[in-house]
Amino acid sequence: MSPETIAVENLSKTYQVPEREGGFSAAIRSFFKRKYKDVKAVQNVSFKIQQGEIVGFLGPNGAGKTTTLKMLAGLLHPTGGKANVLGFTPWELRNEYLLSMTLVMGQRNRLSWDIPAADSFLLNQAIYRLPDDQYKQTYKELDELLELEPLMKKPVRNLSLGERMKCEIAAGLLHRPKVLFLDEPTIGLDITGQARIREFLREYNKRTGATILLTSHYMADVTALCERIIIIHHGQLKYDGGIGDLSRRIAPFKLIGVLLAESNSHNLARYGTPVQNEEDAEKQYIQVKAEDVTRVTSQMLSELPIHDITITDPPIEDVIERAFNE
């Protein structure tokens, strides 16, 4: 087996999407002659992930994240390129492969809508050929972390979004997969719930050495879990590397926050670009180039009635936003 758990080479997926103008006559025309548009969802994406890594997969809506995850999980056949996960080509959907990976995606996946989650869990035990003692042990661990027990007896349709997500994740992990593809694993959860899932994933990764590739809209998920991130935009790979390097490479900026004696009477725009910082509304913030920080700071200190001053990195969201827009 290759040393990489996941190896992706020039992976591409082009969808053919039927296209027509709005309106009645256009509808009739399209009945006789359909026009198709090629949508390049993923273009020549290549990366390698080693065993035990947790990698954040980022990009705006429609960037191709989910399409890539679906290809790696075997749901979609690519239109080009290769992928190898645990020595298997995912879209061959071999049982050995399906037994050792999981894809958690959305809230309606592994659980049967009309029956209590407990029944779906038992079904999964059989489907994944789990011996009773192993199943009970895994269930106990999942229950400790996610507090599943109170949810297990209710029909899944009566659970809240967050409750369902917890059950979905647990159902996807009962067979202790070696590779986890997680599409928005904390969506719909409250802050505590999100923190629990993160804690759980970190623990699971540490204990089992599992490889995790996850997408998330909550930057906290990514900063808490991932040392490495991969960014794609318009189906193309934009960045692959450490989360710390990202700000240096893509946004060599610092934020200077100042608390002034008479806050409204000074125009900070001449020192740098004024920005909002929602976490700290008391101070006024400007953004300056990293190499100008010392000069601008001393200038401000000498010219303004400053009570307090801080110098910080820009928030990761802004950095990534900048990366998308490049």
Added chain:
Amino acid sequence: MLKIFQRLWQVNWAEQWQYRANLIMYLFYWLVSPIIYLAVWTSIANSKGSVNGFTANDFITYYMTLLIVDQITSNIVIHTFAYKIQDGTLSGELIRPIHPMLTNALVNNIAFKMLTIMGLIPIWIVLALLFKPDYASLTWQGILLAIPVMIVGFFISFLLSAAITSLAFWTTRVYSIHEFYYALILLFSGQFVPLTLMPQVIQNIAQYLPFQLFMYYPIQVILGKLSTAQIIQGYVTAGVWFVISIVFFNWVWRNGVKQFSAVGA
């Protein structure tokens, strides 16, 4: 594997019970057309004495048997599966290490069948008291010979419907194709009219098609109307169509999954 089917059964059985009112309505809907054919043919036979040798009593016996045979051999896979391809909910099942169609959908169909048969029994008894079918020709041998035929008939009907349902991988919607397929069943299975009353050409075609295995052929076996040679010919036809439908379904499924676009979340 046994345990998988056992758990699938528990889940699907429980699911079907959730919708028992819906199931009863389905049963009534499904009973309407055979009962209409029964009523129409019986009154025609009554007014003319017989239709090509078929007396009113023959029609009653034929259609009363059809009610049971059809319930055993029919399937609802189009209704329980096509939408999963359409809206992408199949994704969750496709990445489980079991075949979505040949395990879950199959068990689901059988669970549904069990419940509808349970619902059918009291209705059938009432209808039997009303119409008084003549089962004088019924033999144990006939029933025993018909059981394997009905089981294979069900599998053929399931696999062919499953293949048509899988066309949704390409076309997204398959209900109209299935309607056409259903029209073929109506004509060639002996539901619309017992096949012996059809023009000779249609009878000749029908005996090589799988549809008669769903209704006409098992009914005739049960009622002891066939010669040994005809029974053997039916068994051979059933065997051949069973193999064809396995190969055909597998081919459509394997190529279809490549087309799957896993839409939705």
